[in-house]
Amino acid sequence: MSYLILARKYRPQVFNEVYAQDHITKILKNTIEMDRIAQAYLFTGPRGVGKTSMARIFSKSLNCLENGPTTTPCNSCQNCNEITQGNSSDVIEIDGASNTGVDDIRDLQKELMYSPSNSSYKIYIIDEVHMLSKSAFNALLKTLEEPPENVIFIFATTEPNKVLPTIISRCQRFDFKRIPVHSIIKRLEDICEKENIEADKEALFLIAKKADGSMRDAQSLMDQIMAYGKEKILYTDVLSIFGIVPDDVYNDIMMNISAKEPNKIIKLLHKLLEKGNDIQEFLNGLLDYIRNLLMYKVGIEIPVISKSKEKALGKICSKFTENDLLYLLQLLIKTKTDIKNSNNPILIAEMAFVKIAKLAELQSIDKLLNSIEEGIKITETEEPQEPVLKKNKAKEQKNDQTKSNNKDTKKEEVTRSLRSLEELNTDIWEKNKVVLTKKLKKEKTLLGDYFDRCKLVNLSNNILTLKIGKKLGFNLLSKNLSLISDIISKHFDLNIKVNFQLDEKKNDDVIHNPDIEDIKKESPELARFIKETDSIIN
Numbered sequence: 460m461s462y463l464i465l466a467r468k469y470r471p472q473v474f475n476e477v478y479a480q481d482h483i484t485k486i487l488k489n490t491i492e493m494d495r496i497a498q499a500y501l502f503t504g505p506r507g508v509g510k511t512s513m514a515r516i517f518s519k520s521l522n523c524l525e526n527g528p529t530t531t532p533c534n535s536c537q538n539c540n541e542i543t544q545g546n547s548s549d550v551i552e553i554d555g556a557s558n559t560g561v562d563d564i565r566d567l568q569k570e571l572m573y574s575p576s577n578s579s580y581k582i583y584i585i586d587e588v589h590m591l592s593k594s595a596f597n598a599l600l601k602t603l604e605e606p607p608e609n610v611i612f613i614f615a616t617t618e619p620n621k622v623l624p625t626i627i628s629r630c631q632r633f634d635f636k637r638i639p640v641h642s643i644i645k646r647l648e649d650i651c652e653k654e655n656i657e658a659d660k661e662a663l664f665l666i667a668k669k670a671d672g673s674m675r676d677a678q679s680l681m682d683q684i685m686a687y688g689k690e691k692i693l694y695t696d697v698l699s700i701f702g703i704v705p706d707d708v709y710n711d712i713m714m715n716i717s718a719k720e721p722n723k724i725i726k727l728l729h730k731l732l733e734k735g736n737d738i739q740e741f742l743n744g745l746l747d748y749i750r751n752l753l754m755y756k757v758g759i760e761i762p763v764i765s766k767s768k769e770k771a772l773g774k775i776c777s778k779f780t781e782n783d784l785l786y787l788l789q790l791l792i793k794t795k796t797d798i799k800n801s802n803n804p805i806l807i808a809e810m811a812f813v814k815i816a817k818l819a820e821l822q823s824i825d826k827l828l829n830s831i832e833e834g835i836k837i838t839e840t841e842e843p844q845e846p847v848l849k850k851n852k853a854k855e856q857k858n859d860q861t862k863s864n865n866k867d868t869k870k871e872e873v874t875r876s877l878r879s880l881e882e883l884n885t886d887i888w889e890k891n892k893v894v895l896t897k898k899l900k901k902e903k904t905l906l907g908d909y910f911d912r913c914k915l916v917n918l919s920n921n922i923l924t925l926k927i928g929k930k931l932g933f934n935l936l937s938k939n940l941s942l943i944s945d946i947i948s949k950h951f952d953l954n955i956k957v958n959f960q961l962d963e964k965k966n967d968d969v970i971h972n973p974d975i976e977d978i979k980k981e982s983p984e985l986a987r988f989i990k991e992t993d994s995i996i997n
């Protein structure tokens with residue numbers, strides 16, 4: 460018997476087997492139970508997360524001869540079987556990628572005239588619907604405006620932004636999620652048990668991570684490993700089959716960077732290359748690793764296999780600042796491009812690592828840059844360095860006339876004691892915010908950056924409420940709430956409680972995958988720093 464690939468063998472056949480999409484199964488089951496079936500559905504999400512499987516299960520639920528409509532199709536009647544095999548005459552699967560033309564849709568329209576032969580519903584599953592041509596879309600739209608009775612459309616797409624809004628608005632839309640690492644591991648464990656294969660958990664963790672949110676990819680990676688015919692899948696097997704560099708190596712590299720040991724890093728690099736590891740793969744792995752460090756530092760959850768690994772990560776994290784990590788990411792991204800354009804990739808990589816090992820020197824450059832900048836600001840502007848209160852406004856105007864000798868009068872203006880927060884108005888808050896941002900930046904650059912982006916919402920009962928439109932920033936600010944409250948209270952010499960709110964409407968973070976460009980955009984300060992330090996070492 461020929462080998463049946465795992466993704467097909469273990470394709471989910473009932474709702475409960477579709478992993479990590481509970482938010483969708485719940486609603487679909489409800490619509491069946493309440494008999495509120497829509498005429499068109501749009502399933503969106505990355506590849507390999509269960510869109511087509513869900514469409515088939517939904518179809519079986521509606522057309523099952525034994526129980527249908529039901530939330531638990533029998534999977535043994537003729538209709539269920541035909542849907543599983545993909546040859547039901549009433550559940551028609553169309554690949555949008557190969558049937559892109561208007562003629563294909565016209566054929567479909569003609570066919571729609573015939574009622575279902577042996578089922579309750581005629582269901583069209585159109586995969587990769589975004590690939591249809593514009594004229595095909597328009598023809599489809601006509602059908603959707605007046606669909607014949609008992610006809611259901613299920614569109615699946617990885618790129619909903621390419622589907623006409625007029626189509627989307629006629630569909631009930633479901634957004635499928637990337638499947639979390641732990642869910643993929645669970646499914647792989649399940650498969651191993653059924654296939655009678657032993658696998659250590661670390662091996663499955665590596666596969667799940669490499670699959671990057673796609674269950675189908677995870678299963679096809681398993682197929683590749685099983686082709687080696689091993690009875691037990693070991694962590695080391697997965698490393699060598701896919702040429703993955705283990706995290707321990709990245710740990711070592713980071714430790715050597717913090718210890719300023721370029722020679723040791725170069726030796727590690729040579730060792731990897733001797734073993735046959737691909738240099739680009741290695742850099743990708745290192746980038747991913749450092750990105751995880753950065754996420755860990757700013758308080759975003761990252762997948763780790765064990766508590767001990769998390770501890771190791773935390774230890775390495777403590778040796779680097781956010782600026783260091785951003786700088787490393789930036790340098791490695793540049794190295795990757797340089798390698799692509801070079802006929803001596805090893806030399807480029809070696810140069811990059813020597814550069815990276817000089818990170819400690821760069822930290823002092825960072826300090827130097829900051830102090831120079833402070834100096835410029837002090838001489839250039841006469842920005843208030845201390846709180847300026849409302850009652851001094853009149854004085855300030857008067858002082859404008861005698862600006863030349865305002866050094867002493869400025870001291871008079873400053874009064875640290877506030878009776879209550881209400882004495883501040885928005886204008887004055889903004890002025891004080893400049894000073895507070897600076898103070899926070901001294902603690903943590905990113906913290907200051909996010910604080911600067913906050914909008915004042917409310918000032919009452921000595922509670923200061925600030926709003927931010929970035930989840931990333933909201934998390935970081937909330938994590939440092941007591942530090943921020945302390946600084947603000949000291950600044951105004953008043954016991955002030957600070958409260959942060961997330962502006963959901965403005966939250967446009969891509970939480971699962973922020974890259975260096977996102978982070979740079981969010982933090983012009985850091986972007987500037989990266990640019991300047993890079994031009995210094997180049």
Ligand SMILES: [Zn+2]
Nearest residue numbers: 523533536539
């Ligand atoms: Zn059935």
